[in-house]
Amino acid sequence: MCTRLFIKSGTIALLLFIATCFGCSSDNKNTVDNSSPPVQSSTQSAASTSPASSSKVGEMANDVTNGVGAVQKTAETEGKGPVFVFEEVHTSRVGQLEIAVMLLRLHEKYGLKKIGLEGSIYSGKALDASWFHNMGGASAKSDRENLGVRLLAEGEISSPEFMTLLFPEVQVYGIESAQEYETNLDAKSSPEAEYLLAIAEKSLTDDDKVKVMAMIQQGKKKEAFEHILNADPWVKDQYENLKKHDITSSEAEIARARELQNKASQVGAQVSPQASADLEKEIKFYETASKRSNTMVDHLLELPGMDAGTPSAMIIGAAHTEKVANLLAQKNVAFAIIRPADLNTEKGSLTGEQFDRKSHGMWAHNSPGTLGQVLNGSRKPSPVIERATGHAYASMNMAAIWFGRYARAAGGGSGGGGGGGTKTTTAVPGGFPPDDLWAKLSALPDIRFDRRSIFIDGYDVTYKAWLKQDNGMEKEVWGHVGTVTPQAAEKSLTVEQQLLQRAAELKGESGTLATDNLPSGVQAADEEGPRDRKSKGIIISRTSMDTLAVFGSTQASVQSVGRISD
Numbered sequence: 001m002c003t004r005l006f007i008k009s010g011t012i013a014l015l016l017f018i019a020t021c022f023g024c025s026s027d028n029k030n031t032v033d034n035s036s037p038p039v040q041s042s043t044q045s046a047a048s049t050s051p052a053s054s055s056k057v058g059e060m061a062n063d064v065t066n067g068v069g070a071v072q073k074t075a076e077t078e079g080k081g082p083v084f085v086f087e088e089v090h091t092s093r094v095g096q097l098e099i100a101v102m103l104l105r106l107h108e109k110y111g112l113k114k115i116g117l118e119g120s121i122y123s124g125k126a127l128d129a130s131w132f133h134n135m136g137g138a139s140a141k142s143d144r145e146n147l148g149v150r151l152l153a154e155g156e157i158s159s160p161e162f163m164t165l166l167f168p169e170v171q172v173y174g175i176e177s178a179q180e181y182e183t184n185l186d187a188k189s190s191p192e193a194e195y196l197l198a199i200a201e202k203s204l205t206d207d208d209k210v211k212v213m214a215m216i217q218q219g220k221k222k223e224a225f226e227h228i229l230n231a232d233p234w235v236k237d238q239y240e241n242l243k244k245h246d247i248t249s250s251e252a253e254i255a256r257a258r259e260l261q262n263k264a265s266q267v268g269a270q271v272s273p274q275a276s277a278d279l280e281k282e283i284k285f286y287e288t289a290s291k292r293s294n295t296m297v298d299h300l301l302e303l304p305g306m307d308a309g310t311p312s313a314m315i316i317g318a319a320h321t322e323k324v325a326n327l328l329a330q331k332n333v334a335f336a337i338i339r340p341a342d343l344n345t346e347k348g349s350l351t352g353e354q355f356d357r358k359s360h361g362m363w364a365h366n367s368p369g370t371l372g373q374v375l376n377g378s379r380k381p382s383p384v385i386e387r388a389t390g391h392a393y394a395s396m397n398m399a400a401i402w403f404g405r406y407a408r409a410a411g412g413g414s415g416g417g418g419g420g421g422t423k424t425t426t427a428v429p430g431g432f433p434p435d436d437l438w439a440k441l442s443a444l445p446d447i448r449f450d451r452r453s454i455f456i457d458g459y460d461v462t463y464k465a466w467l468k469q470d471n472g473m474e475k476e477v478w479g480h481v482g483t484v485t486p487q488a489a490e491k492s493l494t495v496e497q498q499l500l501q502r503a504a505e506l507k508g509e510s511g512t513l514a515t516d517n518l519p520s521g522v523q524a525a526d527e528e529g530p531r532d533r534k535s536k537g538i539i540i541s542r543t544s545m546d547t548l549a550v551f552g553s554t555q556a557s558v559q560s561v562g563r564i565s566d
Contacts, residue, residue, distance in 0.1 A: 056082070057074050057075070057076055057081065057082040057084075057334050057335065057336050058071070058074040058076065058336065060082070060084075060106070060109075060110055060311065060336070061074055061084065061336035061338060063105070063109065064084075064102045064105040064106050064109070064110075064338075065102060065338055067341075068098040068101045068102060068340060068341050068500070068503075069098055069099075069102055069338050069339060069340045069341055070338070070339050070341065071336055071337070071338055072087075072321075072337040072338065072339050073325060073335075073336070073337040074335070074336045074337075075325075075328070075329055075333075075334055075335050075336075076334055077332050077333065077334045078332075079331070079332030079333055079334065080301065080306055080307055080331070080332065080333045080334070081311075081312075081328075081333045081334030081335055082311050082312075082333075082334040082335060082336065083300065083311070083312050083313070083314055083328060083333055083334070083335045083336075084102075084106060084112075084311055084312070084313045084314070084335070084336050084338060085313075085314045085316065085321065085324055085325070085328070085335055085336065085337050085338065086099045086102065086103075086159075086313060086314070086315050086316070086338050086339075086340070087316060087317070087318035087320075087321045087337065087338070087339050087343070088159075088315060088316070088317060088318060088340070088343070089317070089318060089343055089344040090317055091155075091344075092340070092342060092343060092344055092345060093152075093153060093154070093155045093506055094340075094342040094345055094503045094506050094507055095340040095342050095343050095344070095345075096152060096155070096158060096159045096340075097152060097153060097159075097499050097500075097502055097503040097506070098340035098341055098342060098499075098503060099159040099315065099340050100152060100159040100162050100163065100499050101496055101499045101500060101503075102338065102340070103115070103159055103160070103163050103313060104163070104495060104496055104499070105496070106311055106313065107163065107167060107170060110310075110311050111310050111311065112170070112310070112311050112312070112313060113169055113170055113171060113310065113312075114170075114171050114173070114303060114305060114306075114310075114312040114313070115160045115163060115164075115170065115171070115172045115173070115312065115313045115314070115315065116172075116173055116174075116175040116296065116299065116300040116303070116312070116313070116314040116315070117158065117160045117161075117172050117173065117174055117175060117315055117383065118175065118176060118292075118296060118315060118316045118317060118320070119158075119174075119176065119181070119383065120172075120173070120174030120175070120176060120383050121174045121176050121177070121178045121181065122173070122174050122175050122176060122177065122295075122299045123173075123174060124173075124302075124303075125173070126164070126171035126172055126173055127161070127164055127171075127172045127173070127174070127383060127385055127386055128385075128386055129161075129164045129165050129168070129172075129385055130168070131391055131445045132144065132148075132165045132385070132394060133165075133168050134443075135394070135395075135398055135443075135444060135445075136398070136402075136440050136443075137440075140398075140440075143398065143401050143402070143544065144165070144166065144398075145166060145495050145498070146401070146498070146544040146545055147394060147397055147398055147401065147543070147544060148162050148165045148166050149162075149495070149498045149499060149502055150397070150502075150529070150542075150543060150544060151165075151394065151397075152499075152502075153502040153503075153505075153506065153529060153530050154528075154529045156384065156393070157383070157384060157385065158315065158383065159315060160172045160313075160315050161383050161384070161385050164385070165385060166495065172383075173299075173300075173303055174299075174383075175295070175296040175299040175300050175314070176292065176295065176296065176299075177292070177295045177299075180288055180291055180292045180295060181292065183285065183288045184285075185281060185282065185285040186281065190278075191271070191274075191275035191276070191278040191279040191282070192242060192257075192260065192279070194271050194272060194275040195260045195261075195263075195264055195269070195271055195275065195279065196229055196235050196238060196239055196260075197225075197228055197229065198264060198269035198270060198271045199232065199234075199235050199260075199263055199264055199267055199269045200228045200229050200231055200232045200235040201228065201269070202232075202267045202268065202269055203231055203232040203235075203267075204228065204231055205231075208227070208228075208231050211227060212224045212227055212228060215227065234263065238256075238260075248319070249319055249320075249321070249322045249323065250286045250287075250289040250290045250293070250319045250320065250323070251286075251290055251322065251323060253282070253286045253319075254283055254286045254287060254290070257279055257282055257283045257286075258283065260279065261279065289319060289320070290323060292320065293316075293320040293323040293324050293327065294323075294327060296314070296316065296320065296324070297324055297327045297328060297331070300312070300314055301331065301333070318339075318343065321337060325337055342503070342507070345507070387470050388446045388468045388469060388470050388472075389446075389467070389468070389469050389470050391445040391446040391447075391468070392445075392446040392447050392467035392468050392469070392475075393467070395444035395445055395446060395447040395467070396447060396465060396467060396477060396479060396551070397543050397549070398444060399441055399444060399447070399449070399463070399465065399479070400479055400481045400543050400547055400549040401543060401544045401546075401547045402437060402440060402441065403433070403437075403454075403461040403463060403479070403481045404459070404461060404481040404482060404483040404546070404547045404548070404549075404565075405483065405546065405547070406432070406433060406434070406437050407432070407456055407459050407460070407461045407481075407483070408459045408483045408565075410432065410434075432454060432456060433451075433454065438451070446467065446468035447465050447466065447467050447468065448465065448466050448474075449463060449464070449465045449466075450463070450464040450465065450466075453478075453555075457563060458563055458565060459482060459483050459563075459565035460480065460481065460482045460563050460564060460565050461479075461480070461481045461482075462478065462479070462480045462481075462555060462558060462559055463478070463479050463481075464476065464477070464478050464479075464555070465477055465478075465479065476553065477551060477552075477553070478551065478552050478553065478554060478555050478557065478558045479549060479550070479551055479558065480549065480550040480551075480552075480558035480559055480561070480564065481543075481547060481548065481549050481564075482540075482547075482548040482549075482563065482564035482565035482566075483546050483547060483548065483565050483566070484546055484547075484548060484565070484566040485546065485566060486545045486546050490545050491545070502530045505526065505530035505531060506526065506530050508526065518533065519566075521535055521536075522534070522535045522540070523535070525539055525540075528541070529541055529542060530542065533548070533564075535561045535562075535564075536560065536561055538550060538557075538560065538561050540561065540564055548564045548565070550564065
């Protein structure tokens with residue numbers, strides 16, 4: 001929310017509507033709890049105790065970060081650990097994919113099996129992902145991998161959730177305190193702007209005041225704002241630092257806010273009661289965020305098996321990094337601080353609106369044709385993998401993969417249940433879906449299908465399902481599925497290669513596989529998900545390497561795009 005400021009100096013009243021000040025843009029990347037200052041690299045030597053011991057932490061960190069991350073700091077001890085601390089910006093989908101690659105390497109090469117997750121409340125029990133492991137049985141392993149990569153690339157799950165979905169032996173634990181985590185910042189404005197203007201006004205000369213008034217009369221409000229803030233060297237420096245949106249820690253934010261308060265008091269600057277109250281709220285919020293760092297470290301080290309000498313990981317918003325590193329050092333824990341290569345890039349990140357939806361318990365993707373838009377009437381606390389709506393979301397997408405593949409294998413058809421049973425289920429010879437597919441569909445968690453609704457048009461399949469929500473109610477959802485032929489190079493990709501491929505596609509890098517020949521009237525929609533499409537304003541999701549899907553509340557809405565199979 002932008003701030004309206006009245007700055008009085010004698011008989012001069014400066015009315016400024018600041019449309020470009022701090023906090024006024026949804027694209028502001030300096031969001032709460034998302035970043036930290038760079039941590040300088042340093043290593044303390046210690047004797048080796050085992051192949052995966054703390055003395056190997058630097059070597060291991062360099063190995064797993066190759067091409068996708070950077071080691072910020074390592075500490076070698078003979079105590080607990082090693083703990084690999086991955087700092088993230090919560091909106092960065094590319095960063096999440098890169099963290100997943102590094103976690104995967106730690107798992108495959110060094111036996112990583114335990115991950116502490118910010119944003120999940122501590123219970124002493126690992127998140128339950130068994131429902132996903134059982135989807136389709138052993139024969140559906142590659143489908144589960146494809147779907148896991150897709151959910152991560154969409155930004156709907158985190159890298160630790162991805163790991164425990166794909167690997168039953170990987171245990172992910174919440175490490176937050178509910179009371180601390182649920183503390184929100186409810187400031188009504190961005191008080192920094194008013195503080196800086198009030199401080200700067202004290203140093204304005206009479207000539208400055210005349211110039212500012214002239215700018216305002218000419219409608220040059222932004223120029224007037226800039227002139228005021230540039231008049232005082234200290235204010236100018238503070239303003240430039242804020243504009244940079246530099247990565248900073250919770251502790252640095254507290255110090256910055258206290259410095260503003262002290263400076264205003266020293267020069268006798270007057271700010272509104274609202275700005276004073278809001279800045280104090282920011283300080284209290286960051287103080288709680290700082291306490292959360294202590295809580296997360298304590299909970300991580302309390303987990304079973306932390307003394308075993310095998311590596312563990314910790315995924316935190318980068319605002320916690322500096323303090324977490326200090327705490328681990330104080331507790332004689334070997335650690336490495338690791339940053340993904342694309343920590344906070346604009347390309348391939350969730351938008352402000354998408355992240356806000358996730359923060360308020362909804363699905364990030366909300367465009368017409370996406371499953372999130374149909375389901376966003378119900379809340380889903382994070383992490384999603386233990387919630388009924390998360391199970392149903394994954395089940396609906398898995399069903400899309402299976403429907404499309406079976407339809408193409410059967411040679412397509414015309415007809416089916418359609419329209420609530422007004423037609424027969426004879427889309428392809430022998431009926432559709434066949435009994436083996438129906439058995440798999442019926443076993444999916446927190447979803448049930450209307451067999452009479454299934455309709456096939458060529459290689460496209462339309463179907464109706466009821467998805468269970470967290471409140472116990474069901475939501476009716478229609479799916480329209482099509483298939484594409486994957487490029488030959490895509491069919492044999494490993495999980496790591498899939499993660500790297502999706503990251504490259506989100507970044508829009510040339511030479512990726514995201515070069516599909518799109519039909520007439522169909523556009524690329526990579527801002528939604530890698531290799532997504534758009535037709536008639538409706539998103540066609542690339543649910544897997546060979547599956548396209550449209551979701552909606554009615555049969556007509558999902559069929560309005562026409563056939564979507566290549």
